[in-house]
Amino acid sequence: MKAVNGFKADLAAGIHPRPGLRVKGVKGTPGVFELTWAPDGRATWSYGGEKIPGEPHIVWRRIGTHDIFKNP
Template identity: 65%
Template sequence: MATFATTPRFKADFKKLTREQAARFRAVVTDQFAPDVQKGEFRLGLRVKGVQGAPGVYEMTWAPDGRATWEYGDERFPGKPHVIWRRVGTHSIFAPGPL
C-alpha cells in the first residue's frame, strides 16, 4: 500500500475542516484514493488532475466543494508510491494568498 506524509500547511488546513469534512476526506482517501494511487490509475469521480502552474502537483476532489493537493515523493518502500499531502479544504485553497 502507498505511504503518506503531510506538510505543515496541510496539517493547519486539516484542523480547519469540520468534523464531517475530515471524516469524508479520510473515507475517500482510505476507500478510493489509496487503492487507486497504488494501481496508478484514478477513478473518474476523484477528478485527479495537475494543478496549473505547479508542475508535479495534483489536485483531487473528495467532496462537491472538497479539494486536496498532493505530490509524489521518493518511494519509502520499493513499488509503493509515496504521496505528500500539501493542502486540503474547499476550492478556496487555490486562491492566491496575500502578496
C-alpha cells in the first residue's frame, strides 16, 4: 500500500508524515494512533518493541475504511 510505505519511510527518516497522511491519537486508547490517507482510508497502529536497531517498529492493528472503529 502506497500510503503505508510512505508513512514507514517518513518514520525511518525521523520526519513528520508527508502531506496527505494524517496521524493522530485514538481518543480513549493511549498509545494507539490513527493514520488517515483518504476520505475513507484509515489504519490504526501502535509502536512495538524495537526489532531492528534504530528503526521504529510499527504494529498495524486494523486497516480499511472508517468501519475499523466499530467493535470487532
